Amino acid sequence: MRILAVSGSLRRDSYNRALLSALPKLAPAGMAFDHFTDLGAVPPYDQDLEVDPPPAVVRWRAAVAAHKGIVLATPEYSRGLPGVVKNALDWASRPVQAPPLSGKAVLVLVATSGRALGYRSLGDAQSLLTGMRNIVVPAPEVVINSAETALVPDGDGWRLADPMAEAFVAIQLGLLADIVESGMAQLLEERFRARSAEVTALLTRAANGR
Numbered sequence: 001m002r003i004l005a006v007s008g009s010l011r012r013d014s015y016n017r018a019l020l021s022a023l024p025k026l027a028p029a030g031m032a033f034d035h036f037t038d039l040g041a042v043p044p045y046d047q048d049l050e051v052d053p054p055p056a057v058v059r060w061r062a063a064v065a066a067h068k069g070i071v072l073a074t075p076e077y078s079r080g081l082p083g084v085v086k087n088a089l090d091w092a093s094r095p096v097q098a099p100p101l102s103g104k105a106v107l108v109l110v111a112t113s114g115r116a117l118g119y120r121s122l123g124d125a126q127s128l129l130t131g132m133r134n135i136v137v138p139a140p141e142v143v144i145n146s147a148e149t150a151l152v153p154d155g156d157g158w159r160l161a162d163p164m165a166e167a168f169v170a171i172q173l174g175l176l177a178d179i180v181e182s183g184m185a186q187l188l189e190e191r192f193r194a195r196s197a198e199v200t201a202l203l204t205r206a207a208n209g210r
C-alpha cells in the first residue's frame, strides 16, 4: 500500500518534514510512502489556467490521483492552515467533474513549535478535506507541540520522543490502512456521483414538466 506523504511546510529543516520521516517505523506492515516535495512550485490558484494547468499543478494532481491514501503533515500559520496547503487543496479540488482529491483516505498530522496550538490548522484541514468528499482519519487526533523537543534525531531521520505520541500515530496509520483497504472513501465518492446524477435528472425532468 503506497501512501502519498505531503509536508505543508516548505522549510528545509521543517518539523513536519521530520515527522513524516518518523512514519515508516510506526506504519503497519506493507505500508510505504511516496513523498511529494514540489508543493512550493504550485502557483497561486487561477481559474483561467484550468484549461492548460502549469506543469507543477499537473504533477501535484497526478500524484494525488495515483494514491488512495494521503498523509498531510502541516504546521499552523496565523491560527489556521498555511496558505500553501489551502492553495494546493484548491488546485486538487478541480476539475469539478473529476477532482483528484475526492474519495481518498487522508490522515492529517500537525507539528508546531507552539505549546498548546495547532488544533485550528488540524480543524481547518479536517473540515476542508471532508467537504471535498474524503474520509479523514478521525481519532486519536495528533498535534505535536513543542516540536523542537518532541522530535529527536534517529538514524537518517527523526522519531517522536514520547512513546504515547508514537502509539497514537501508529493507531492513526493503522486506521488509514483500514480505510484504504475497505475502499469506503472511493465508495463514498462513487455514491456521491451516482446520487448527484439521479437528482440532476430528477430536477431536469421536473423543470421540463415531465
Ligand SMILES: Cc1cc2nc3c(=O)[nH]c(=O)nc-3n(C[C@H](O)[C@H](O)[C@H](O)COP(=O)(O)O)c2cc1C
Pocket (backbone or CB within 6 Å): 009, 010, 011, 013, 014, 015, 016, 017, 074, 075, 076, 077, 078, 079, 080, 111, 112, 113, 114, 115, 117, 118
Ligand atoms: C507565518 C507563521 C505563522 C505561525 N503561526 C503559528 C500559529 O498560529 N500556531 C502555531 O502553533 N505556530 C505558529 N507558527 C510557528 C510554527 O509552528 C513553527 O514555525 C513551525 O516550526 C512550523 O512548522 P515547520 O517546522 O514544519 O516549518 C507560525 C510560524 C510562522 C512562520
